[in-house]
Amino acid sequence: MTRLRQGSGGQALLEITGLTAFYGDFQALFGIDFRVEAGETVAIIGSNGAGKTTFLRSITGMIANDRDSIRWDGAPIGDLPANRIVAQGIAMVPEGRRLFPSLTVEENLRIGAYARSGEWTVERVIDLFPFIAERRRAPATALSGGQQQMVAIGRALMSNPRLLLCDEISLGLAPTIIKSIYDALPRICEGGTTLLIVEQDIRQAMQMSDRVYCLQEGRVTLEGRPADLTHDQIREAYFGM
Amino acid sequence: MQWVDTVIQGVLLGGLYALFATGLSLIFGVMRLVNIAHGDLIVVASFAALAVAEGFGMHPLITLLAVVPLMFGLGYVLQRGILNLTLGKDILPPLLVTFGLSIIIQNGLLEVFTADSQKLKAGAIETMSLQIFGGISVGVLPVITFVAAVLVIAGLQLLFFRTMLGSAFRATSDDPDTARLMGIDNRHVFALAMAVSLAVVALAGVLLGVRTNFDPSIGPGRLLYAFEAVIIGGLGSLWGTLAGGVILGVAQSIGARIDPGLQILAGHIAFLIILIVRPRGLFPRAVD
Numbered sequence: 001m002t003r004l005r006q007g008s009g010g011q012a013l014l015e016i017t018g019l020t021a022f023y024g025d026f027q028a029l030f031g032i033d034f035r036v037e038a039g040e041t042v043a044i045i046g047s048n049g050a051g052k053t054t055f056l057r058s059i060t061g062m063i064a065n066d067r068d069s070i071r072w073d074g075a076p077i078g079d080l081p082a083n084r085i086v087a088q089g090i091a092m093v094p095e096g097r098r099l100f101p102s103l104t105v106e107e108n109l110r111i112g113a114y115a116r117s118g119e120w121t122v123e124r125v126i127d128l129f130p131f132i133a134e135r136r137r138a139p140a141t142a143l144s145g146g147q148q149q150m151v152a153i154g155r156a157l158m159s160n161p162r163l164l165l166c167d168e169i170s171l172g173l174a175p176t177i178i179k180s181i182y183d184a185l186p187r188i189c190e191g192g193t194t195l196l197i198v199e200q201d202i203r204q205a206m207q208m209s210d211r212v213y214c215l216q217e218g219r220v221t222l223e224g225r226p227a228d229l230t231h232d233q234i235r236e237a238y239f240g241m
Numbered sequence: 242m243q244w245v246d247t248v249i250q251g252v253l254l255g256g257l258y259a260l261f262a263t264g265l266s267l268i269f270g271v272m273r274l275v276n277i278a279h280g281d282l283i284v285v286a287s288f289a290a291l292a293v294a295e296g297f298g299m300h301p302l303i304t305l306l307a308v309v310p311l312m313f314g315l316g317y318v319l320q321r322g323i324l325n326l327t328l329g330k331d332i333l334p335p336l337l338v339t340f341g342l343s344i345i346i347q348n349g350l351l352e353v354f355t356a357d358s359q360k361l362k363a364g365a366i367e368t369m370s371l372q373i374f375g376g377i378s379v380g381v382l383p384v385i386t387f388v389a390a391v392l393v394i395a396g397l398q399l400l401f402f403r404t405m406l407g408s409a410f411r412a413t414s415d416d417p418d419t420a421r422l423m424g425i426d427n428r429h430v431f432a433l434a435m436a437v438s439l440a441v442v443a444l445a446g447v448l449l450g451v452r453t454n455f456d457p458s459i460g461p462g463r464l465l466y467a468f469e470a471v472i473i474g475g476l477g478s479l480w481g482t483l484a485g486g487v488i489l490g491v492a493q494s495i496g497a498r499i500d501p502g503l504q505i506l507a508g509h510i511a512f513l514i515i516l517i518v519r520p521r522g523l524f525p526r527a528v529d
Binding site: 159 | 405408409411412414415416418419420421422423424425426427526
């Protein structure tokens with residue numbers, strides 16, 4: 001797979017410095033430093049409670065942060081509310097799919113383009129996930145888990161994101177379904193979309209990413225290219241032992 | 242034939258109740274907000290129409306051109322400025338705040354318009370009637386009211402199921418957090434929902450004022466009818482709300498035929514029976 005890559009001195013697409021996050025008195029993130037270059041596929045691994053979802057919620061504006069802690073294409077976006085993030089070109093496939101039950105499959109896709117649209121259309125999403133063609137008018141709840149996951153990815157793509165965040169897209173799905181979903185991701189990258197995936201399955205994360213970050217208890221414990229990391233390093237970073 | 246006549250008059254009366262109820266049903270459907278001041282806002286619309294009609298010497302039905310946009314704007318500001326702040330996991334704050342609003346509105350109207358009973362004078366149209374069949378005649382105004390209710394509900398149905406804004410309404414109602422991830426500004430969507438609700442309230446208020454007397458104290462009674470129509474029809478279903486209004490209207494009309502004193506009571510009894518037999522109403526939304 002060929003990838004666009006900027007020089008290492010260039011400006012990162014997403015640059016996060018010293019990010020902290022709190023739920024009331026509870027601190028969930030302790031000074032995360034993180035960057036994604038345009039065209040890269042970056043994976044985040046970590047056990048339950050490591051802060052992966054909180055981290056994505058911070059990027060998407062669901063949790064308010066310091067303005068300068070998150071820079072997008074050089075511009076500070078840490079304090080933007082969630083409903084203004086997607087217009088910037090950052091779309092999220094939330095954990096658990098979260099399709100809208102009152103909307104049909106096609107309406108779920110179209111609502112993805114509410115704030116921003118571009119090359120991705122319902123037809124192109126169908127091209128990526130052909131089963132949708134026959135289920136356009138079905139309520140979103142009538143689909144299987146795997147199909148819902150594909151619609152959730154399609155919904156995020158409808159905003160034509162430059163960066164697509166995928167939170168645990170393999171959770172609770174059968175291995176064959178997971179494979180067909182992951183097989184579709186390279187075709188998304190071909191369109192120039194950068195991927196940031198959160199994944200419990202370490203092997204899957206290693207296989208498909210250019211770089212991987214490991215989180216543990218709200219801190220980055222490891223960062224590097226999958227080929228450069230040893231099993232011991234990963235175990236240490238993942239479990240802290 | 243008398244009974245057929247009674248039922249027809251009841252159906253037409255139900256159109257007015259459906260108009261009372263539609264706005265209430267709509268905002269409950271979108272944001273789970275129960276607006277206790279809904280009835281008083283209907284009366285606000287009646288008085289607004291009165292002021293415009295007398296101030297500019299307009300026919301009451303023409304005042305709709307001013308009152309509908311006015312109430313639309315009031316709805317947006319009310320939601321954005323006050324009611325959005327009350328929405329959250331706890332369902333009590335919106336109830337308390339709209340209850341307070343109800344009292345403020347009643348007393349405000351009392352200050353400005355006094356407790357005198359008022360009526361919107363629409364001239365000949367008030368008494369015009371159409372012969373239909375078997376010697377039964379129906380009033381032109383009730384027919385207009387019923388047709389308006391059907392058109393309003395059909396229009397809202399189109400808005401909800403054929404437009405992007407409608408999808409945004411439903412998506413926000415399903416899952417406000419995920420809706421924000423789609424770029425939907427919940428505060429704006431809720432404000433638009435309240436604005437549309439009060440635009441319908443404006444129509445209901447004007448038609449109410451042309452049909453009967455009104456004064457600042459009658460809001461809670463209209464709220465009660467609206468509630469009953471919404472509950473009979475099933476929460477969140479607009480066509481159900483129309484059916485609920487019609488059932489309420491027919492029950493009242495039959496009650497009044499038996500004994501004029503039974504009109505109101507018959508409506509409440511019909512409501513209670515349906516609540517016992519179908520606690521979720523006749524056409525509850527499939528998805529809750």
